[in-house]
Amino acid sequence: MAGNKSTRYNRAAARRAVVVAAAAVLGLCVCTTVSAASTPAPAPALHLPHPFPRGYFEYTANPGDVINETVVVTNVGTARGTLLVYASDGATSPATGVVYAPRQQPFPDGPGGNGEYGAGAWIKVASSSVALDPGKDVSLPFTVAVPAPTHPGDWVGAVSAENTVGSSVGAGAVGLNVTDRTTIAVVVHVPGQVDTTSVRIGQPYVTVQPQRQLLNIPLEYDGDVLLKPVMHFRITDQAAHVLASFDGQYDTFMPHTTFTYAYLLVSRQLGPGDYQFEGTFGASRSPHPFSYRFRVGQAQVPAPKPSSGGGTLVAPWWLFPAVVLAPALLALLLVLLLLARKRCTHCHRWRRRLLTVVDTADVAGCAECGVLAAHRRRVRLCRDCYRDHVKRGATTAAGR
Structure with a gap:
């Protein structure tokens, strides 16, 4: 019975409600990503007729009270069609949070409600379907009748709407038939002494x-x-x-x-x-x-995760020749670096860079280098020696 605290809800039915709710979310995502390939179809939307503080229908009512209300049903799709409107129970998701039972089984524990205080069976919608053109809406009356007796506490149901024929999305070999569903909660607070901590x-x-x-x-x-x-x-x-x-x-x-x-x-x-x-x-x-x-x-204990290669790691074909040739290439590089070094004509030290003397006057102050330059021999000096020779050459020229 709806007011029996000892009643427990059907957990399997609640899980089915979660699956349907998840499927509805998936359907909305699919429509967003492949809308270019979707076929024209109606799509439902529900709106409150006037503001409620929490964004859903919420009332405080005593056992035996009847609440008269309306819900606005809109076709937000791209084609005229029939939208189904129905009431259902609320249930707790296995991931926590409230979900709502599907149209195929709106009251998981029968017309008397369920042990989770689902109020879906209290709600009677004036019409189970409406036919609307795209962008059009209609205000649909419904009632919430609180049974007597009803135990104090919070009771949750919902008004939902969905299209009768799902829209086809996708192309080629892969396609989906998506059913759009929208829901507004109906929460009834029955006053009295309640348990809030068990x-x-x-x-x-x-x-x-x-x-x-x-x-x-x-x-x-x-x-x-x-x-x-x-x-x-x-x-x-x-x-x-x-x-x-x-x-x-x-x-x-x-x-x-x-x-x-x-x-x-x-x-x-x-x-x-x-x-x-x-x-x-x-x-x-x-x-x-x-x-x-x-x-x-x-x-x-979970089994170890298999490696992405699925077996023994195989080295690439070029790795072995590269390992063998690497020392030889390194030795050759060192030899080339040594050969690139040259000896200074004056100090006879090895240097990476030498300056070639073009003007014999630059080495006039050095007898050895001057003789070599006079006989058209190449004179190549390091920076220090070249600077010293130029300075001595300038001093010699000034003395003359």
């Missing part, structure tokens, strides 16, 4: 996906209102070394939520052995402590 964490366990290790944490929130709980935990080994930790806030939990949260161990994978898992979880003003020991077996 939480529980179950025994954690480790599972493995390809090259990934997941810590699975069973979470249960038995409160009656929407909550964004905080979680602080750390994982330590037998020597009390901290191997992993988390300190943050989850997205929204629906009332009376039970699911398993998968935490990806990124910074460090756990090897076989015993570990301690401890921390706090719950509302920020009243977190509940927890402490568990868990074991990781060899089966819970």
